[in-house]
Amino acid sequence: MTRGVRVTRLRAPALLVLVPLFGMIPLGVQGQVAGADTTVAAPNDSLQAAADSARLAIMNRLERLARRPGADSVLYVQDSVRLAQAAEGNRGAGAGPDSVSTALFGMPGFALTEYDGEDADFDAGRRVLVLSAPTGGRARVSQEGTVFEADTAIIFDEERGSIRAVGEGTFIPADGDPVDAADMVFDLGQGRGTAVGARTSYAQDGANWIVRGDMPFAAPDSTFLSHAQFTSCDIDDPHYHFETDEIKIVAGNVLVARGVRLYFADVPVAWLPFMAQSLERGRSSGLLTPRFSVNDIVRTSGGYRRRLSNVGFYWAMSDYSDALVAMDWFSETFFSLTSSLRYRFRRQFLEGDLSFRRYWRSDGSSELAFDTRHSWQVDERTQLRVSGRFISNNDFLRENSFNPREVTQSIDSEAGINRRFDWGTVSASANRQKYLSDDRTTWLLPSVNLSLSPITLFRAPPGQGGPLNNMTWSGSSGLRRNTLDRIQPDTFDIGQANTVTTSGFARSNLSIGNLTFSQSVDLEEARTLDVPDAYLLIGSGSEPPEVLTGPPAMDLADMNLGWSTSVNYQQQLIGSTTLTPRLSLSGSMFQSDLDTLASSFVSAPSRLSFGAQLRTDVYGFFGGVGPFEAIRHKISPSFDYQWTPKTSPSDLQEMVFGSRALQPKNTVSVSLTQTFEAKRRQDEDADATDGSDLGDETAGLGPQADSLGAVDPRVPGAATPGGPTAGGQNEDGPRRMQTTPSVTLLAWRTSVVRYDFVEADETGLFLAGFETTRLSNQFSSDYLRGLSISMDHELFDDDILSDGSVGSRTFSPHLSQVNLGFSIGSRSSIFRWLGLTGDGAEEAEEPDVTDPMPESVTDESMIVPVTGRQPTPQPQAGRGSRGSWSANLSYSLQRPRDPTRVASEMLSGTVRLEPTQNWSVSWRTAYDLEAGAFNDHSIRLTRDLHRWQANFDFLQTATGNWSFRFEVSLLDNRDLKFDYRQRNQGLGLPSN
Numbered sequence: 001m002t003r004g005v006r007v008t009r010l011r012a013p014a015l016l017v018l019v020p021l022f023g024m025i026p027l028g029v030q031g032q033v034a035g036a037d038t039t040v041a042a043p044n045d046s047l048q049a050a051a052d053s054a055r056l057a058i059m060n061r062l063e064r065l066a067r068r069p070g071a072d073s074v075l076y077v078q079d080s081v082r083l084a085q086a087a088e089g090n091r092g093a094g095a096g097p098d099s100v101s102t103a104l105f106g107m108p109g110f111a112l113t114e115y116d117g118e119d120a121d122f123d124a125g126r127r128v129l130v131l132s133a134p135t136g137g138r139a140r141v142s143q144e145g146t147v148f149e150a151d152t153a154i155i156f157d158e159e160r161g162s163i164r165a166v167g168e169g170t171f172i173p174a175d176g177d178p179v180d181a182a183d184m185v186f187d188l189g190q191g192r193g194t195a196v197g198a199r200t201s202y203a204q205d206g207a208n209w210i211v212r213g214d215m216p217f218a219a220p221d222s223t224f225l226s227h228a229q230f231t232s233c234d235i236d237d238p239h240y241h242f243e244t245d246e247i248k249i250v251a252g253n254v255l256v257a258r259g260v261r262l263y264f265a266d267v268p269v270a271w272l273p274f275m276a277q278s279l280e281r282g283r284s285s286g287l288l289t290p291r292f293s294v295n296d297i298v299r300t301s302g303g304y305r306r307r308l309s310n311v312g313f314y315w316a317m318s319d320y321s322d323a324l325v326a327m328d329w330f331s332e333t334f335f336s337l338t339s340s341l342r343y344r345f346r347r348q349f350l351e352g353d354l355s356f357r358r359y360w361r362s363d364g365s366s367e368l369a370f371d372t373r374h375s376w377q378v379d380e381r382t383q384l385r386v387s388g389r390f391i392s393n394n395d396f397l398r399e400n401s402f403n404p405r406e407v408t409q410s411i412d413s414e415a416g417i418n419r420r421f422d423w424g425t426v427s428a429s430a431n432r433q434k435y436l437s438d439d440r441t442t443w444l445l446p447s448v449n450l451s452l453s454p455i456t457l458f459r460a461p462p463g464q465g466g467p468l469n470n471m472t473w474s475g476s477s478g479l480r481r482n483t484l485d486r487i488q489p490d491t492f493d494i495g496q497a498n499t500v501t502t503s504g505f506a507r508s509n510l511s512i513g514n515l516t517f518s519q520s521v522d523l524e525e526a527r528t529l530d531v532p533d534a535y536l537l538i539g540s541g542s543e544p545p546e547v548l549t550g551p552p553a554m555d556l557a558d559m560n561l562g563w564s565t566s567v568n569y570q571q572q573l574i575g576s577t578t579l580t581p582r583l584s585l586s587g588s589m590f591q592s593d594l595d596t597l598a599s600s601f602v603s604a605p606s607r608l609s610f611g612a613q614l615r616t617d618v619y620g621f622f623g624g625v626g627p628f629e630a631i632r633h634k635i636s637p638s639f640d641y642q643w644t645p646k647t648s649p650s651d652l653q654e655m656v657f658g659s660r661a662l663q664p665k666n667t668v669s670v671s672l673t674q675t676f677e678a679k680r681r682q683d684e685d686a687d688a689t690d691g692s693d694l695g696d697e698t699a700g701l702g703p704q705a706d707s708l709g710a711v712d713p714r715v716p717g718a719a720t721p722g723g724p725t726a727g728g729q730n731e732d733g734p735r736r737m738q739t740t741p742s743v744t745l746l747a748w749r750t751s752v753v754r755y756d757f758v759e760a761d762e763t764g765l766f767l768a769g770f771e772t773t774r775l776s777n778q779f780s781s782d783y784l785r786g787l788s789i790s791m792d793h794e795l796f797d798d799d800i801l802s803d804g805s806v807g808s809r810t811f812s813p814h815l816s817q818v819n820l821g822f823s824i825g826s827r828s829s830i831f832r833w834l835g836l837t838g839d840g841a842e843e844a845e846e847p848d849v850t851d852p853m854p855e856s857v858t859d860e861s862m863i864v865p866v867t868g869r870q871p872t873p874q875p876q877a878g879r880g881s882r883g884s885w886s887a888n889l890s891y892s893l894q895r896p897r898d899p900t901r902v903a904s905e906m907l908s909g910t911v912r913l914e915p916t917q918n919w920s921v922s923w924r925t926a927y928d929l930e931a932g933a934f935n936d937h938s939i940r941l942t943r944d945l946h947r948w949q950a951n952f953d954f955l956q957t958a959t960g961n962w963s964f965r966f967e968v969s970l971l972d973n974r975d976l977k978f979d980y981r982q983r984n985q986g987l988g989l990p991s992n
Contacts, residue, residue, distance in 0.1 A: 146173055162185060255278075371388070372386070381421070605653060640668070674746075
């Protein structure tokens with residue numbers, strides 16, 4: 001017996017080397033290679049002499065080892081480093097390998113086996129090694145990444161080819177999860193083991209599954225367990241567990257159990273004939289888990305319609321693509337088939353998806369819906385994108401959708417390509433929007449834009465050019481075609497007719513320093529489609545004629561062509577104050593199918609205009625308050641003056657364009673922007689380390705103490721190192737950049753107000769000179785994330801005459817439109833500013849209020865499938881902080897002054913709060929303040945049950961469809977759940 005031993009074993013197939021603590025001593029060597037004869041021909045007496053000499057050498061060495069330490073200073077020299085390690089409990093690996101073992105380790109075909117323990121007892125006759133564990137430690141045998149441990153001893157029987165653990169044993173495979181057992185035996189020859197009271201675990205999709213039971217058979221590729229239980233609850237007394245008679249685990253593939261019983265604590269609640277759990281990491285092909293509720297099996301009422309969905313197959317074709325096919329059956333309503341394809345080729349910068357759904361309705365008709373998105377970065381200069389959504393029947397969606405957002409949002413499609421050249425950029429795009437509220441469809445097809453890169457003419461180095469050097473020229477052009485399609489009523493209404501608007505433009509700019517020459521051309525054609533001939537014959541009067549929609553009909557078009565050329569010069573006065581005088585010449589042409597005088601283009605008189613614009617910034621500074629060191633008020637006014645002299649139009653021009661459009665102009669425009677900014681206070685510790693007060697630490701550093709102080713002494717007036725500049729006190733020297741960012745407390749932008757003195761003189765009314773009749777104000781702040789407030793006021797109450805002129809005008813501000821939106825939460829900046837988040841609260845961004853019920857491609861609440869998300873297991877929802885909350889609110893008001901127009905007032909928002917650590921509430925809704933009723937609801941109450949989760953969901957759409965669902969599901973396997981669903985009974989039935 002030897003103590004403090006590391007035993008190293010080389011097998012090919014059998015080679016044993018024992019390494020004592022004091023040196024590596026070969027006790028026995030056997031070499032045997034299959035198919036090779038290791039016998040060497042030699043005389044018998046020479047073999048005997050060699051054996052005797054070897055035996056004598058070994059016996060002499062053993063006698064020397066039996067001496068006391070220090071008996072032979074040459075043979076035994078103490079190692080102080082190794083003694084210190086041994087005193088700490090680290091026995092180490094001995095003196096290291098000698099030349100023989102080093103040569104053996106380097107031979108091909110040999111494997112290294114290490115034995116670690118307190119005592120090693122080797123029976124040479126029975127070829128049995130007993131490796132005892134140290135006190136408080138474990139005996140250990142390892143080979144090529146595979147480890148076998150025991151807290152008492154390890155018995156290795158070479159003849160039987162087995163290893164047995166005495167006491168608590170652990171088997172750690174090279175690839176896999178460790179197995180703990182009270183009794184464990186491993187057969188090296190057959191490569192399998194047996195364990196009693198085994199315990200192992202494996203990770204899958206963020207969950208750690210713990211398996212306990214007897215293990216009659218365990219091999220690297222598969223494992224069998226009997227009388228086992230498994231759970232993902234990691235506490236000592238798990239909240240839940242599964243018990244089963246038999247389990248088979250295929251390593252890295254799947255776990256299959258038969259006769260599975262689910263227990264909550266020690267109470268059995270469910271029985272399953274079998275259960276399969278994938279152990280593969282990432283995506284894998286397989287059957288989808290069908291979705292149905294309890295009342296789809298046992299109906300609670302005769303009018304309830306059963307529904308079975310998500311019956312299909314998921315195919316992971318490769319690492320870059322996948323697909324699925326799923327069926328959905330809704331009793332007495334429809335049967336649908338959904339297919340989806342996704343791909344992402346990163347090297348080609350190509351990704352996209354396509355979801356397609358076909359419906360077969362109970363009345364025999366069929367509908368089609370699809371959603372697709374594709375993006376391709378062809379090269380560093382070219383990008384292609386396509387996205388589209390489609391539904392063949394809007395009424396079918398409104399009747400059968402349970403998603404509140406789907407029945408109110410538009411169905412959009414878009415495509416475009418961008419190409420960047422050395423000389424400019426070309427882009428082409430198209431889009432389609434279909435509004436479910438009024439079945440209106442808008443098209444933008446095509447939209448083409450060309451932007452030329454700036455060209456520098458007569459290039460010269462800075463400071464060496466003349467007045468005409470370094471001129472820059474740029475240009476752009478574009479074309480758009482907008483189409484509006486509506487469902488036409490039986491009686492023709494010119495205001496509801498379909499229209500097509502085509503517009504184009506071209507721009508050119510030439511800049512010579514601060515002098516700029518600009519030219520532009522704009523062309524627009526507005527076409528009204530399918531106007532009945534009878535409507536044109538009757539004409540339009542005070543009462544619109546009642547004409548049936550339909551043929552014979554024709555299209556009517558109005559066309560406007562405008563051009564302008566201008567020159568302006570920007571002169572900087574003081575600070576940011578600039579004055580920009582300008583001179584422009586403009587003209588226009590008009591043609592209309594409804595005006596006999598303008599059946600062909602009629603030119604308006606050219607207009608010459610002179611103007612100037614003054615911009616400036618005015619600052620006001622205030623003392624600090626609260627966490628702010630200082631507050632700055634910035635006012636940015638802009639004044640614009642324009643004068644256009646009188647023209648001499650012809651009679652035709654005056655009849656076509658009107659006298660008002662051709663009269664002289666003398667206008668003044670004013671706009672205003674205000675900003676309140678604040679600078680945060682800096683901590684004293686931060687100031688001390690910011691370089692403003694370097695103290696004694698930099699006393700001996702000389703010129704390297706502060707790079708800002710390292711000014712060239714040859715420059716007149718420059719500070720020397722260590723002088724005032726180094727301390728940051730010299731105002732004439734370099735200054736440090738401000739590290740604390742400013743915060744925008746409030747930004748206020750007011751729209752332009754324009755006044756025409758000529759119009760006021762012509763009408764004799766002071767208020768008639770205001771060309772601006774609608775004033776807009778916009779507000780924003782950094783202390784409410786996404787805060788955007790827009791308010792529009794109609795300033796005047798006008799009495800319009802029959803010729804379109806203003807008869808009388810009264811100043812009567814009327815709030816006509818308000819749009820407000822912001823996000824706020826318990827950790828928002830405004831609460832930290834007011835000190836309402838607690839002393840230990842850390843700064844955090846405003847929380848994103850996520851959708852309480854995310855959508856997927858097989859979401860049965862939606863009619864149009866959603867691409868980009870597959871039914872993969874969801875990660876466990878983390879526990880929230882008690883009392884935390886977040887909200888995203890928006891408010892919209894439409895309040896026209898005209899009482900005949902429809903007013904609307906809508907409040908919508910999403911709220912999420914955590915009343916307790918385990919409860920969370922999400923609510924998304926829209927409330928119509930004008931009607932005094934809710935439009936839709938999406939409510940979810942969630943209870944965290946450790947590894948389980950309970951959800952109470954309620955959905956209601958603006959069309960009246962509603963659904964309720966109660967679900968309890970296992971977070972680590974969402975397919976294992978109990979749910980109950982209820983839907984409104986009149987869904988999809990035609991009204992009697």
